Amino acid sequence: MNISFRLNGEKVEIDVRPDRRVVDLLREDFGLTGTKESCGAGDCGACTILVDGESRLSCLMLAAQLQEREIVTIEGLSDEETLHPIQSAFVERGAVQCGFCVPGMILASVDLLKRNPTPTRHDIREGLSGNLCRCTGYHKIVDAVEDAAACLKDDPCR
Amino acid sequence: MRHPAGHKDSRTSKRSPDRYDRPLSIGTRVPRIDAYAKVTGREKFAADYYGDDLVWAGVKRAGVPHARIEGIDLKRCREAPGVICALTHEHVAGTNRQGVIRKDQPVLADDKVRHCGDAIALVLAEDKESLERALSMVSMDLEPMPGVFDPEEALEENAPLVHEDHPGGNALLKGELQKGIGQAAAAECEVLLEGCFETSYQEHAYLETECGWAQQDEEGKLAIVCSTQTPFRDRMEVAEALGLDPVSVRIIAPYPGGAFGGKDGVTVQTLLGLAALHSGGRPVKMWWGREESFVAGTKRHPASMRYRLGAKWDGALHFLEAKLFFDTGPYDHLGGVVLTLALEHASGPYRIPNVKLEGYAVYTNNPVGGAFRGFGVPQVTGAVEQMMDMLAHRLSIDPVELRMKNALRRGDRSGVGKTLVSSTGLMECLDVVSKHPFWTDRDEWKSAAGPFKRRGVGMSAVMQASGYGPVVPDYANAKVELTQEGKIRVYCGVVDMGQGNASTNLQIAGSILAQTLEEMELVLPDTDRTLPSGSASASRCSYTFGNALIGAAETLKRRILQRAADLLMAQSADQLALVPGRVRCLGTGRELSLERMARLMDETERVAVHHFRAPVALDKLAVADDLRLHGMPHTLFSYGAHVTRVEVDELTGYVEVKDYLAVSDCGTVINPQIYEQQIHGGVAQGLGYVLMEDFRVTEGAVGTPNFATYLIPTAPDIQDIESIAVEIHEHTGPFGLKGVGEIATNGPLPAVSNAVADACGVRFDRFPLTPERVLMGMRTAEHGKESREYQLQTER
């Protein structure tokens, strides 16, 4: 099946079986291994991507569903030169340990801050409740998202 | 060596833009070197290796806990579309056995099945779909055998044997130890309490399940990229099991996506190696699914613990007795070592003149018990710290005061009689807790509970040994290079599975050589490029490797300065200093760039290596050689004191941890951010352990096969965790540090349980404290009924 969609800002077309999981398509066919898989069942959030700007789980989506969508993976969030404020905040605030949950966690944060630009720490925790992290205890992740929110508020066009 | 196509070699990390640009120094909050590549998705984990012409390998698992293998029929499987080959134990040329102490785990099961996760056949296929279908076509003729699923029953006379050839029967290791007059001291106690505690399995639940990539090149060299804590040990294990020369095996260890002990030893490595020997030179990938990881991976040992604790009326501890049963599953995945560390910590961080300890690591047909952050210590700390609270309650002594009265100090003898010669900061930790508002204002806080809520405050004191003990050498070999480009390259011999030691290494070397991150490069563990430095485990990484690294960095510094002194015609190296990117003659102000220096130095001068071996206990304790071999006693310990405030819902039994404070003595702090990460992460795993992580096993079968049924904490489940470091310089540690990797995991179970007991007046003996367990416990207490399941601990 021929599928065309926008991937990290570029129009792409690919001939792929329609029932291929999106996480496999991204990782294996496009080499975008920033999207992780950890449970394959929607319980962990490691495979989170943005579909038309909204966080979704690429392990629970099939290739056919990408048709005409706008997809952003962690690789498309920033260029080589500058980090997205959420990425910078994760670095600065020590929100990264093993890092396997981090791409999903950051994309979930993008969605969260779009819906709620001034979240409380409670809101941040709720907003990230679909993304498991086994290393950090979430404390520094919440710190980072809080920082990023403040930063994005000053520069909302990011 | 070919690299997987389509991915550039990212094994040396690059700096980020807008990066921390000050010279590195000890004690500063330097952002982690690995964070940039991880937040952009560019970091390449073992799971991210693919490559052209890739072969997928997978394992057919037994699915039954104990059986004789009568036959394995691979005909249909081999004929299935997309199958390259299907292998059994007959294709394993070496010993077909893996393990660290007792090598008793087959790569592919040969005579019998010993647990549901045993690997029976290895299948190679063109793609994941073909592999999945082919695995379902493996036909196994398994003759069921009676199994053993309870450690105490497994020790009975006529219990079925897991390993018929083990001289100890189902007791993998039995440990006994007496201090003072042992049990005879019971009669001298003025108060004597009894308690029994049962803790559950804990699954590591790292986000990156076990995975790797392997390929054999034209010269026969087998390269395995894998998610591991132990690349150097893996090399030996893989070679021995497969009948290869270790020098023909190369293990490359990228940053694992979490490990926590679950990757301390072979997971996919040997299977991948075997697959790569049968793939016709094509690269092979294996990546266990979550369900497979849960079935086949190791777990924290479930423990059954019986305690007696005796004291004088004034609260001075006089006698402790502990009997421990650890369910180690069918293989010695460090189970004996785990039990030994549990025994060493079974008396808690207290001065107790008379101790009697007995413990068993027992073979069963349950999942494999293994290494997990804390390594036997969370279980016994859970028990002894609840005993301490029960004693405080009985004697009407403040729980912190009781602990202060008995706390180990430097020069004291530990529970197993080892003299504490290294820094011992427990008193300082307890002091902070005793003055903290969580503790001082606890009555006021408790009285402010809302409707249907009961509040409680609890604490615990913890200690954690680091290193391998007196027999197994705990060494590291650091290598630092001034590259031709004038960069300082640190070759890490120890894996960074997320704990941040790679960054700490740069901080240590950078601090000595006065460089910024800009000038630093990192090479992750690789048996062909870095030097053997032991496992990433036992709270030892920064201590042991850090000490080696100081030596290597100092050597390189001396060489650079000496050579520069010659070139700049300075009187001696003392008149020069390293500054970022250059060497400066302080008197004349003349400078040479490090790049220039690199060109002027010979290759042999630009690389400095240094070996360090950790000090061991010199005490001659009356313990069996077996226990010494398994690590008793240690000589270096970290300490801590935790306090938590909890709220229990009367209607549902739900326990909410509202606040948590961890005060820790892990020596001086190299990087406060990384230190806090370790404390936060350890506490969070401990909170999962006490509140919700309930890995179910019935007759050897896993009842919680995935993240929908085995629950770990989500972000709303963990509130902010306060970490306070009591910085006491440890004179043997690099810049005074001690290990911080594990200690925080030990505190939450007893602290929360003590807080719940404070809130509801009920002492729980089984964990985790699920809402059901707590509600039923409260009801039983209220109705005053006897219930075996939720029985209160009775005081003698």
Added chain:
Amino acid sequence: MPLRDVFLPRTLDDLWDTLEQRPESMVYAGGTDLFVRLRSGSIAPPSLVCLERLNEIKGVRDEGEFLFIGAATTHGFLLAHPLTVEHFPILAKALAVLASPPVRHMGTIGGNIVNASPAGDTLPPLYVLDAEIEISSRREVRRMPLADFIFGPGEVLLGKGEILTGVRVKKLTNENVHHYEKVGLRKGQACAVASLAALLRLSPSGVVEEARLAWGSVGPTVVTLTEVEHALTGEVLSHDTLKGLIPLVRDNVSPIDDVRASAEYRRIVAGQLLLRLQQYRWGGP
């Protein structure tokens, strides 16, 4: 895994054609349940039909006295919709704790209904709201009360060639207590071990004038108990009143043991959850 066709019809007419041509297809909207079952091997449909592009059955329509919610409306959309928040706070409360944000962005209300799990978070609120569902096929559109549609765990009255197209809910007028409590084993992504939805009309003096109650996860389907509702009517929400009703609840739910909790625990908690309603006696939590 054999190649599976995946169809994404754009219109209901396309859908009917597909279902006629490929009657063995399995229909899904968000996929958050279906793909979990596919992974576990409990189902193996030869082809799949995804409803996510069917705009006709997506979104919220104001029908005056009623609100019509298209079956393929995601939980996330519904949760953020002003009409949900304004008219059905009880539904919003349940949606807010349903799974996790990414699952809410995929999963749909129709999926939650057809999946018919006793633990489905939207179900107890929809039961107390007397929701009516709309089932369509090429030939007809039929409507029935939600409570008649679901007859067991995962079991619904959906015929071949039919799909659930929407839910119709009457806007509330006088109910002033919208209560939803889910008991789970953790806070985030909790699966209900027991839940209670309560929709009450209280007089200014705190007397219950009307009560609708529904429990999740304590029976094969959502449990409603008219005896309890009647007994509560005319009473004030005092501790004693509520406590007096606990045995009635306990005796009339039919929970099971599973990996999350025992039947005994669920039975006890189902009753005790009533006590939480006390907080509304003086006007709210």
